[in-house]
Amino acid sequence: MRILVTGGAGFIGSHLVDRLMEAGHEVLCLDNFYTGTKRNIVKWLNHPYFELIRHDITEPIRVEVDQIYHLACPASPIHYQYNPVKTIKTNVIGTLYMLGLAKRIGARFLLASTSEVYGDPEVHPQPEEYRGNVNPIGPRSCYDEGKRVAETLAFDYHLQNGVEIRVARIFNTYGSRMLENDGRVVSNFVVQALKGEPLTVYGKGSQTRSFCYVSDLVEGLIRLMNNEHTGPINLGNPDEYTILQLAQAVQQMVNPDTEIIFKDLPKDDPQRRRPDITKAKTLLGWQPTIPLQEGLKTTIADFRDRLTAEGDSLVSR
Numbered sequence: 001m002r003i004l005v006t007g008g009a010g011f012i013g014s015h016l017v018d019r020l021m022e023a024g025h026e027v028l029c030l031d032n033f034y035t036g037t038k039r040n041i042v043k044w045l046n047h048p049y050f051e052l053i054r055h056d057i058t059e060p061i062r063v064e065v066d067q068i069y070h071l072a073c074p075a076s077p078i079h080y081q082y083n084p085v086k087t088i089k090t091n092v093i094g095t096l097y098m099l100g101l102a103k104r105i106g107a108r109f110l111l112a113s114t115s116e117v118y119g120d121p122e123v124h125p126q127p128e129e130y131r132g133n134v135n136p137i138g139p140r141s142c143y144d145e146g147k148r149v150a151e152t153l154a155f156d157y158h159l160q161n162g163v164e165i166r167v168a169r170i171f172n173t174y175g176s177r178m179l180e181n182d183g184r185v186v187s188n189f190v191v192q193a194l195k196g197e198p199l200t201v202y203g204k205g206s207q208t209r210s211f212c213y214v215s216d217l218v219e220g221l222i223r224l225m226n227n228e229h230t231g232p233i234n235l236g237n238p239d240e241y242t243i244l245q246l247a248q249a250v251q252q253m254v255n256p257d258t259e260i261i262f263k264d265l266p267k268d269d270p271q272r273r274r275p276d277i278t279k280a281k282t283l284l285g286w287q288p289t290i291p292l293q294e295g296l297k298t299t300i301a302d303f304r305d306r307l308t309a310e311g312d313s314l315v316s317r
């Protein structure tokens, strides 16, 4: 098949590109390199079945493909809050153009939505039926509301124009190739611990998240795309940890002498988050297989290699 991956040079996108290329598909990787990097897909650059398109999805584009995985959108709070209006344009105008493309060429379209559509949830764990508790005018709104509109657009193109859609609600995902400076909690803690800096826990660290390793997530995306269910379907790891527990796990694995310090909790930071993955289990036969300790080990090794290559002096255990 010919497959378009928007945001294909990013963290999740590049792992997805790897899986699709390894399966023998022809892959078009589209990215504006805002948070993605060529380094993530460099190994495919000379492959005859791979094409890299530098393009911003807030502008229209025409290509011929069978499937579209639509991932283009900055995902970390630092990057999506840097230019909130651009984040909304990417989610709304960009998704509109991609759905218009899917309609014209008859491609199946998968939207990478997010657990952020549930906002700061009052229902725990979060099932797909829960409609969320989102602040429409807070610092996270450009992303949360942007993704909510993206979901609405996908369903309206489906209902109005018969576009085949799939909607994945992705929960916190981590793994190799996360950006060193993207401010997400796993990358922050791992980089801080490796550099011998204190781990910055926001608030008391009692807020929870559920962390899914990237290879598990990519398997879920591929199953959803090639299954008959439109979704939305939660994809995430239901093992829930407090942020303090995560800090302590990284501390133990990298350097037990690392200090843990506490900083202000950002506004509208969700207090609890854990996916109900009953639908993914029953409809897709999918569930995560990589426990946190194992995924962290791989992530730590990847950051160690990259930081060493960049000449950083790291703490050795």
Ligand code: NAD
Pocket: 006, 007, 008, 009, 010, 011, 012, 013, 030, 031, 032, 033, 034, 035, 036, 037, 055, 056, 057, 058, 070, 071, 072, 073, 074, 075, 076, 090, 094, 112, 113, 114, 115, 169, 170, 171, 172, 173, 174
């Ligand atoms: P990422 O920032 O690494 O990847 C996003 C990619 O999209 C980058 O390569 C970036 O350069 C590209 N991009 C951004 N705006 C663009 C634009 N206007 N035009 C073209 N390309 C653009 O983030 P990620 O973690 O790989 O996330 C990928 C997708 O998954 C995003 O849609 C995100 O919302 C979703 N998601 C991720 C997580 C997570 O925990 N990582 C959780 C929920 C949802």
Ligand code: UDP
Pocket: 076, 077, 172, 183, 184, 185, 186, 188, 189, 200, 201, 202, 203, 207, 209, 243, 265, 266, 269, 270
């Ligand atoms: N967090 C933290 N220290 C950091 C970065 C993040 O304590 O250095 C917290 C953050 O406040 C949130 C959780 O970790 O409660 C997850 O943050 P992230 O930005 O990774 O994802 P999101 O909040 O979008 O789920």
